[in-house]
Amino acid sequence: xxxxxxxxxxxxxxxxxxxxxxxxxxxxxxxxxxxxxxxxxxxxxxxxxxxxxxxxxxxxxxxxxxxxxxxxxxxxxxxxxxxxxxxxxxxxxxxxxxxxxxxxxxxxxxxxxxxxxxxxxxxxxxxxxxxxxxxxxxxxxxxxxxxxxxxxxxxxxxxxxxxxxxxxxxxxxxxxxxxxxxxxxxxxxxxxxxxxxxxxxxxxxxxxxxxxxxxxxxxxxxxxxxxxxxxxxxxxxxxxxxxxxxxxxxxxxxxxxxxxxxxxxxxxxxxxxxxxxxxxxxxxxxxxxxxxxxxxxxxxxxxxxxxxxxxxxxxxxxxxxxxxxxxxxxxxxxxxxxxxxxxxxxxxxxxxxxxxxxxxxxxxxxxxxxx
Amino acid sequence: xxxxxxxxxxxxxxxxxxxxxxxxxxxxxxxxxxxxxxxxxxxxxxxxxxxxxxxxxxxxxxxxxxxxxxxxxxxxxxxxxxxxxxxxxxxxxxxxxxxxxxxxxxxxxxxxxxxxxxxxxxxxxxxxxxxxxxxxxxxxxxxxxxxxxxxxxxxxxxxxxxxxxxxxxxxxxxxxxxxxxxxxxxxxxxxxxxxxxxxxxxxxxxxxxxxxxxxxxxxxxxxxxxxxxxxxxxxxxxxxxxxxxxxxxxxxxxxxxxx
Numbered sequence: 001x002x003x004x005x006x007x008x009x010x011x012x013x014x015x016x017x018x019x020x021x022x023x024x025x026x027x028x029x030x031x032x033x034x035x036x037x038x039x040x041x042x043x044x045x046x047x048x049x050x051x052x053x054x055x056x057x058x059x060x061x062x063x064x065x066x067x068x069x070x071x072x073x074x075x076x077x078x079x080x081x082x083x084x085x086x087x088x089x090x091x092x093x094x095x096x097x098x099x100x101x102x103x104x105x106x107x108x109x110x111x112x113x114x115x116x117x118x119x120x121x122x123x124x125x126x127x128x129x130x131x132x133x134x135x136x137x138x139x140x141x142x143x144x145x146x147x148x149x150x151x152x153x154x155x156x157x158x159x160x161x162x163x164x165x166x167x168x169x170x171x172x173x174x175x176x177x178x179x180x181x182x183x184x185x186x187x188x189x190x191x192x193x194x195x196x197x198x199x200x201x202x203x204x205x206x207x208x209x210x211x212x213x214x215x216x217x218x219x220x221x222x223x224x225x226x227x228x229x230x231x232x233x234x235x236x237x238x239x240x241x242x243x244x245x246x247x248x249x250x251x252x253x254x255x256x257x258x259x260x261x262x263x264x265x266x267x268x269x270x271x272x273x274x275x276x277x278x279x280x281x282x283x284x285x286x287x288x289x290x291x292x293x294x295x296x297x298x299x300x301x302x303x304x305x306x307x308x309x310x311x312x313x314x315x316x317x318x319x320x321x322x323x324x325x326x327x328x329x330x331x332x333x334x335x336x337x338x339x340x341x342x343x344x345x346x347x348x349x350x351x352x353x354x355x356x357x358x359x360x361x362x363x364x365x366x367x368x369x370x371x
Numbered sequence: 372x373x374x375x376x377x378x379x380x381x382x383x384x385x386x387x388x389x390x391x392x393x394x395x396x397x398x399x400x401x402x403x404x405x406x407x408x409x410x411x412x413x414x415x416x417x418x419x420x421x422x423x424x425x426x427x428x429x430x431x432x433x434x435x436x437x438x439x440x441x442x443x444x445x446x447x448x449x450x451x452x453x454x455x456x457x458x459x460x461x462x463x464x465x466x467x468x469x470x471x472x473x474x475x476x477x478x479x480x481x482x483x484x485x486x487x488x489x490x491x492x493x494x495x496x497x498x499x500x501x502x503x504x505x506x507x508x509x510x511x512x513x514x515x516x517x518x519x520x521x522x523x524x525x526x527x528x529x530x531x532x533x534x535x536x537x538x539x540x541x542x543x544x545x546x547x548x549x550x551x552x553x554x555x556x557x558x559x560x561x562x563x564x565x566x567x568x569x570x571x572x573x574x575x576x577x578x579x580x581x582x583x584x585x586x587x588x589x590x591x592x593x594x595x596x597x598x599x600x601x602x603x604x605x606x607x608x609x610x611x612x613x614x615x616x617x618x619x620x621x622x623x624x625x626x627x628x629x630x
Contacts, residue, residue, distance in 0.1 A: 023460050049459035053452065054485030061449035061482070065425070065456025068443045073456070091446045196441040196457070198421040198464050206435045208426075208444035 003178040008143045008168065009034035011179055012076070012102055015150040017042055020185045022071040023049040025062035030114040031170035032078040032104040048187075056081040060088030067097035068207045070195030072154050072188060076102035078170070079120050080111060082128075089163060090129030093224070094209030098157035101135070101165045102150070104173035107332030115332025116171035116255060121309035124165050125283045132221050134228045135163040136235060137283040141258040144179040146172055149280070151182055156235065158192075160227055167282065169255050169305060171334060228284075237280040238289060242268060246275030248347055249293055251314055252303040253279045255334065260303045263340035274344055282310065290317045299323040299352050303340055306330060308359045315358075326358035386410040388419045388439050395433060399592040399599025401556035402430060402498065406437050408566045409469070409496060412573055413440070422465040423457055425450040427479075429471035430504040448479025451486035454493045465576055467494040472513040473503040476538045480512075483542065487582045490547025494572045495584040497538060499553075500591040501610060508594025512536040515613045520594070535613055539586045543619035549581035551620040555588040557606040561616070574630045580622065588614055 006014075013035045016024070024043055026036040036052065043050035049066075053059035059075050066073035077085060082103045092099050105120045107113040125137050136156055140146040146168055153164040191197055196205050211217040241261055243249065252260040257278035264276045277293065279286050293300075299322055302311045308326045318324050327343040329335045385391065388410040396402045413419045419440055426434040428447035435442030445453045450468035458466040475483050475497050486493065502520050503509040509522040513535050517526040527535075543551040550572055554565035565587055572583035588610050590602035597605060 023456065025456065051455060051459065051489070054481050057449065058452040058455075058482055058485050061445065061452035062456035062459075064445075064449075065443065065453035066460050067456075068453075069457055069460050071460050073460075087446055088449070095443075196423050196443055197461060198423060198441055199439070200420045204439050204441055206442045206444070208435070208442075210432065210444055 003180045005176050006143060006179050006181070007034060007174065007176045008146050009104065009173045010038045011143050011147050011181065012150045012166065013038035013042070014181055015147040016074050016100070016154075017046065018182050018184045019151040019154045020072050020187050021048065021074055021154070022187060023066045023073045024075065025051045025053050025059040025073075026075050027053050027056045027059050027077065027081060029078045029081040031106055031116075031173050032076050032102070035076045035102065035104070035173070056084035057088065060085040063099050064088050064092050064095070064097070067092055067099040068095065068196050070192040074100040074102065076104065078104045078106050079108050082120065082123070086123075086129040089135070090131055090133065091209045092163055093129065093133035093135070094131060095207050096161045096224070097207065098161050099163050100153045100157055101163060103165055103167050105167065105169045107330075113332045114170060116169035116305065116334055117330070117332050118169055118254060118256060118305040118309070119307075119330065120167070121282065121304070121306060124167050133224055134231070134283060135165045136160065136231055137165045137167050137281065138237075139167045139253040139280060139282045140172060141254050141278060142179070143172065143175060143177045145280070147179055147181060160231055162227065162231065167254070171255050232284040235281060236284050236286045236288070238286040239278045239280060240289070241276040241278070243275035243277065243293065245273055247298045248272065248274040248301065248344065249297050250274065250276045250301045250303055250340070250344065251279070251290070251310070252276070253282050253310060256303045256305050259335055259337055260340050262337035263344060266337060266341050267344045272344060272348055279310075285313045287317050290314065294318050294321050297322060299325065299347055301343055301347050302326045302358070303335070303343070304328045305334065308362070311358065320354045323352040323354050324358050325352065326362045328362065386414045388414050390437055390439055392437055396430065397593040399590055399602055400430070401587070401589040404556055404562060405496060405498060405587055405589065406434065408562070408569050409467070410438065412566065412570045413465070415570070416573060416577065418465045418573065418577070421463070422467070423461070425454045425457070425466065425468040427468060427470040427474040428505075429474050431469050431471060431498065432505065434469050448474050448477070449482050450474070451479065451482040451491070451493065451495065455486055455489070455491045458491060458493050462492070465494070465573060467496060467573070469496045470498070471504065472497070472499045472501070472538070473511045476512040476536045484545065487542045487548040487584070488545045490549070490581040492576050492579055492581060494576045495582075496569065497584055497586045498589045499538070499586055499614065500589040502591055502594050504591050504594055508591070513538070513614075515609060537614060539584065539619045542584060547582050548584065548620050549622035550575045550583040550625045552618045553586040553588065553614060553616050555606055555611065555616055556590065557588065557603040570630070571625070571628070574628055575625055578628060580624050580628070586614075588616075
């Protein structure tokens, strides 16, 4: 199929359809709404269920119902709406059924604004809903990658009976760029053994997240953790740029990673040996590659559109062995490549330290710059 | 005395859809009767193997332990949303929720109104026992004025604690709801009428007519602090004036239904 100019939100919706999406439930919220709008036309056209739910609570629980039937199901929302879905996500995780969530992150907290941000990293990667569980989180940096990762998300969700979140920001959702959509896949016809469908002469199936017996609940918790270990073992994905001879490494995901790539290229033009590590799975986090880099580089710069949420994951891997600096913009402000370039140059030129916290240094610099 | 020649006839047996479990419901509670009615109806309609139940949060959270049918367990109040998802992808299955009054009429009011207004082809069995049973008898949206509960210790005072929600009346106003009735479990006659309503509600679904709900006034002797007999009398004397029995919505298509 040829490349076409396509908007991120619509590309994800169409990619999901072509990946065999069997039902969609959602609720309008900017900057995600085009995704729901596209599916509101396409799903009925294809004879597949689409419901604009009464709320995000309704939407995620419709997803939960379909997930229990083993069919390919998805919802999408943006930050405040995803907060409302956290209850349902915890139940889906607790029932060990597969589902896909697309979160087009906007500025926050609270109502915040509708501009691009990455402030929901912690919510999606480190929790959100109650109880011990992990979502597998894919972070695209372009419309093409959003398409590819959406297709992948369904396979991963089914493989591990786990929630897969596609975590992007409003700019990728809203941006149009050339991308190629995948061919249409036939809908899944087989039903997994565990899925409800009516007994039809067999044993009854009960899908629930309640387990009043603590030792039995712990067995379930251990099963989830074992599954997560398998995901950490097999599903780490990242992109590396100019890392072979890099003395300095920028780490950024999604749009922040993409902007950083422009800055890295500009720095290379100036003769600075800098590379970029862009995690595609922010959960599981690409620890091994970062650990290897720690042996060889002089310092790291983490760039995010938040106050340094992934920064903590980087620091856990680097463990003070090399200096880590941080640069972020918040509240829906998207950094320019020049800002990141300045930070790279500062990393090279100014004395750096493994003492203190990079967030504190960043905040004091930021205060001087914007008051 | 020889009795061998006396002919015997089975007049009562446990529907095979119900598992012979020891009940976790309290003595005198009518959940068990409601379960049985649902089981009998599904058996009579030959729908047992084609049914998916959605249990809710409250005393009936373990409803799935009693039915030999596929079941899922929803979070508090969200059973109609879960049932919506299931029914939309498995339209040939019979899908029902079994919800209490705290679950359906308080935390889950958004989901039930959404499902009813969309005309989801699901059946809702709604147990109204005027309190939160599972957590020990707190005030519910269905608690009647003056009723003492563990969180309205001096009796529900409407000026401070508002009025009970008449769920059947409220949902009957919605276009997608085609069969909405209230019945009671306080005596044999009403139980028989309740069964007929439950049958109609499932037939409505089977015929694809829209959303159906049967509200059942039910006892909670433990939390009401009454004997089972007193509890049944209390339904008649105190609950029924606030929650009158009746057919609140029977669409013309439902009225024409033959089964």
